Amino acid sequence: xxxxxxxxxxxxxxxxxxxxxxxxxxxxxxxxxxxxxxxxxxxxxxxxxxxxxxxxxxxxxxxxxxxxxxxxxxxxxxxxxxxxxxxxxxxxxxxxxxxxxxxxxxxxxxxxxxxxxxxxxxxxxxxxxxxxxxxxxxxxxxxxxxxxxxxxxxxxxxxxxxxxxxxxxxxxxxxxxxxxxxxxxxxxxxxxxxxxxxxxxxxxxxxxxxxxxxxxxxxxxxxxxxxxxxxxxxxxxxxxxxxxxxxxxxxxxxxxxxxxxxxxxxxxxxxxxxxxxxxxxxxxxxxxxxxxxxxxxxxxxxxxxxxxxxxxxxxxxxxxxxxxxxx
Amino acid sequence: xxxxxxxxxxxxxxxxxxxxxxxxxxxxxxxxxxxxxxxxxxxxxxxxxxxxxxxxxxxxxxxxxxxxxxxxxxxxxxxxxxxxxxxxxxxxxxxxxxxxxxxxxxxxxxxxxxxxxxxxxxxxxxxxxxxxxxxxxxxxxxxxxxxxxxxxxxxxxxxxxxxxxxxxxxxxxxxxxxxxxxxxxxxxxxxxxxxxxxxxxxxxxxxxxxxxxxxxxxxxxxxxxxxxxxxxxxxxxxxxxxxxxxxxxxxxxxxxxxxxxxxxxxxxxxxxxxxxx
Amino acid sequence: xxxxxxxxxxxxxxxxxxxxxxxxxxxxxxxxxxxxxxxxxxxxxxxxxxxxxxxxxxxxxxxxxxxxxxxxxxxxxxxxxxxxxxxxxxxxxxxxxxxxxxxxxxxxxxxxxxxxxxxxxxxxxxxxxxxxxxxxxxxxxxxxxxxxxxxxxxxxxxxxxxxxxxxxxxxxxxxxxxxxxxxxxxxxxxxxxxxxxxxxxxxxxxxxxxxxxxxxxxxxxxxxxxxxxxxxxxxxxxxxxxxxxxxxxxxxxxxxxxxxxxxxxxxxxxxxxxxxxxxxxxxxxxxxxxxxxxxxxxxxxxxxxxxxxxxxxxxxxxxxxxxxxxxxxxxxxxxx
Numbered sequence: 001x002x003x004x005x006x007x008x009x010x011x012x013x014x015x016x017x018x019x020x021x022x023x024x025x026x027x028x029x030x031x032x033x034x035x036x037x038x039x040x041x042x043x044x045x046x047x048x049x050x051x052x053x054x055x056x057x058x059x060x061x062x063x064x065x066x067x068x069x070x071x072x073x074x075x076x077x078x079x080x081x082x083x084x085x086x087x088x089x090x091x092x093x094x095x096x097x098x099x100x101x102x103x104x105x106x107x108x109x110x111x112x113x114x115x116x117x118x119x120x121x122x123x124x125x126x127x128x129x130x131x132x133x134x135x136x137x138x139x140x141x142x143x144x145x146x147x148x149x150x151x152x153x154x155x156x157x158x159x160x161x162x163x164x165x166x167x168x169x170x171x172x173x174x175x176x177x178x179x180x181x182x183x184x185x186x187x188x189x190x191x192x193x194x195x196x197x198x199x200x201x202x203x204x205x206x207x208x209x210x211x212x213x214x215x216x217x218x219x220x221x222x223x224x225x226x227x228x229x230x231x232x233x234x235x236x237x238x239x240x241x242x243x244x245x246x247x248x249x250x251x252x253x254x255x256x257x258x259x260x261x262x263x264x265x266x267x268x269x270x271x272x273x274x275x276x277x278x279x280x281x282x283x284x285x286x287x288x289x290x291x292x293x294x295x296x297x298x299x300x301x302x303x304x305x306x307x308x309x310x311x312x313x314x315x316x317x318x319x320x321x322x323x324x325x326x327x
Numbered sequence: 328x329x330x331x332x333x334x335x336x337x338x339x340x341x342x343x344x345x346x347x348x349x350x351x352x353x354x355x356x357x358x359x360x361x362x363x364x365x366x367x368x369x370x371x372x373x374x375x376x377x378x379x380x381x382x383x384x385x386x387x388x389x390x391x392x393x394x395x396x397x398x399x400x401x402x403x404x405x406x407x408x409x410x411x412x413x414x415x416x417x418x419x420x421x422x423x424x425x426x427x428x429x430x431x432x433x434x435x436x437x438x439x440x441x442x443x444x445x446x447x448x449x450x451x452x453x454x455x456x457x458x459x460x461x462x463x464x465x466x467x468x469x470x471x472x473x474x475x476x477x478x479x480x481x482x483x484x485x486x487x488x489x490x491x492x493x494x495x496x497x498x499x500x501x502x503x504x505x506x507x508x509x510x511x512x513x514x515x516x517x518x519x520x521x522x523x524x525x526x527x528x529x530x531x532x533x534x535x536x537x538x539x540x541x542x543x544x545x546x547x548x549x550x551x552x553x554x555x556x557x558x559x560x561x562x563x564x565x566x567x568x569x570x571x572x573x574x575x576x577x578x579x580x581x582x583x584x585x586x587x588x589x590x591x592x593x594x595x596x597x598x599x600x601x602x603x604x
Numbered sequence: 605x606x607x608x609x610x611x612x613x614x615x616x617x618x619x620x621x622x623x624x625x626x627x628x629x630x631x632x633x634x635x636x637x638x639x640x641x642x643x644x645x646x647x648x649x650x651x652x653x654x655x656x657x658x659x660x661x662x663x664x665x666x667x668x669x670x671x672x673x674x675x676x677x678x679x680x681x682x683x684x685x686x687x688x689x690x691x692x693x694x695x696x697x698x699x700x701x702x703x704x705x706x707x708x709x710x711x712x713x714x715x716x717x718x719x720x721x722x723x724x725x726x727x728x729x730x731x732x733x734x735x736x737x738x739x740x741x742x743x744x745x746x747x748x749x750x751x752x753x754x755x756x757x758x759x760x761x762x763x764x765x766x767x768x769x770x771x772x773x774x775x776x777x778x779x780x781x782x783x784x785x786x787x788x789x790x791x792x793x794x795x796x797x798x799x800x801x802x803x804x805x806x807x808x809x810x811x812x813x814x815x816x817x818x819x820x821x822x823x824x825x826x827x828x829x830x831x832x833x834x835x836x837x838x839x840x841x842x843x844x845x846x847x848x849x850x851x852x853x854x855x856x857x858x859x860x861x862x863x864x865x866x867x868x869x870x871x872x873x874x875x876x877x878x879x880x881x882x883x884x885x886x887x888x889x890x891x892x893x894x895x896x897x898x899x900x901x902x903x904x905x906x907x908x909x910x911x912x913x914x915x916x917x918x919x920x921x922x923x924x925x926x927x928x929x930x931x932x933x934x935x936x937x938x939x940x
Contacts, residue, residue: 187664256805258835
């Protein structure tokens, strides 16, 4: 059985001419199995949102897939017509964007927005739609009385839950979440994530969770891919990544989250800034900021992909053949 | 101001050229008029000819001379009204909006009163009441009826800016109110304010011409509006004297268009994000 | 020696706390005529910040922490209460002169680096303005003073940054300019309103380290407002937890985080992402109830509707802030 989602060597660029002015995603490969939560961690500009847009078939010009493919349950998305792709949305693949509690139309009642979305995908009877939607409301823990309300009558957390409800009302099999809880309080965030986890077990769908909050991902994801400057630099199960991080960026990123207790220690962030994707450099893009950079190699030669265990891969010279020369 | 972007924006260039042309004509009018515009010694109702490029009026005046002279009035009324309206809007809209409190409440009250009064009827009534007054009367009447809407717009913009963090930061770093308005609020609203100025000027030019066309204002002044009035009185259409009727209207339209074009281009230019070299 | 507010105070006499607040209350009136409601954003907040101390104010949106900062910075007039900066009381309606004095002492750093600098003015202008409005440096020495400030916040080479505009700077750089601007006034107290929450994760730490270094080198007092517990613990000497406009717990950082006493603090602690928590599978997270409605707060403890330890006493009477340790106070009947 083919995996739920398979991204193969995907490269995406932005720009109206060829070659495009910015390459936002370079050669990314990722697989999502059924009922799995895959986390993508990275900072602004690393390409994670672009990747999600392309993988859910929502990438619009000037963004373009330059090479590679995305397959949903074995079907290449590029082979689908616009209509078929449109049909996939909400029924099979759904996406929740960042701060999407602002995505709800403020002058329409929530129930009308649900009706619109569901009618566009074949559920025309309003009783049926209402029943299904209200059931979904129960699942995401919103009191049913808010179904007839206007968005401004709900709090931010409730609105985000409503948007999640809209994303899953037609029971898709794959859900993309792009920073779904960043704009929310930590308590609300925690309870929404808990609800999502319960839903996943109950309904059975895969989740791709995109965020900059690596400590959150380690708690909730099954597998995590770390992205930097458009490429995946490390990928492993959450446990493995936490116990044995390999890539210097991963280690640095993990130490950017000050702990909630313990001895007071000075931590350093990562010096410098993320690279400008309009002027791509040769070699490893993290080299200028890397504390373990191997002079003469890292800045010029593209780092190899190395397997470090059953499901742990890292793209770094430290673990390649060259590492042997430097001890 | 970003002069480079100005040069490259075709609408701005077109609008500016046309406007500049009218300004030039208005300034140089005494030099370039072929005859005195009020000279009634020519044969009336002549068709365009070599000595009278646009013909003559019913009273024997040279139309081209009147046309050139008329530019002065339109520009004068347009620009002065625009400036006066903008000043009123600055106080009642921007300053009151920023300062808030009782001053703002009073300003809003006054603005609302003027908004409720129907603009064109009020314009006509006031002009009729002050019958016979010349350009200055018209400027007064136009200013009184033309400031309220823009003030409303500027006020809401000022209020939005007031809550922006950089304005609050200016307060925290000890800036005085007037400094904040002049250095932070107004520059960040400059696009809208300049746009309001152009709209007000356009309104003024058309209102002046309209009032003169219906005989209000001083019909002995030489302006495009009074030309239209006299053309109408002289049954220009019936007599086939379409030039007399057409050219003042055409000038009004062109001048108005140039202001409209400049208006379109202004906002793009007031933005320093375009200052990339 | 301990002050009336339970805070250990330096023993040299005549050294007043950098900030002292008593009974600070701020209410807003919302709604149309006839349907007016009162939003109780801050209710009777009392605390003090010693010279050179870092206090974090932790809470979620609606807790009153931003309102607190705005009241201290006098961007809003408090409804009730007293504010003392360096021992001097700030009058309810200060004169222009007195307000200027106050502003010189109390500066603020804002949350959004993308809107806390005027987009139409250069970096030099934004940093020089406080120098000018407070008359701190003669004109001819202004440029030098700005360069030095930019240097201290890590924008080097400073001369390169003088004539840049905000749109040319990254979020982190803009925030540093904001810090330089706040420092220009040579304040004794800085209020930092979530200065790192809109920055990239890898930059947050260097920003926090910068604040710490500056604070230590100048003996500044810092009130750091955040919803991020980890940041609060990293930076501060003391932490105050706010809920529904009141302080629920206040004490040394290690105690408040290590052994949180107030049920709300415990809830926050559990809710915060922490890899050490591992996979809390099966661990049910109860966060029943909604955030408090500041227009209709219950008579007793505002957290009662959501508290797992609630009893009838909590619902009826608002508990006082009681001592549970050295300089550690909690507002909860469990500790009465």
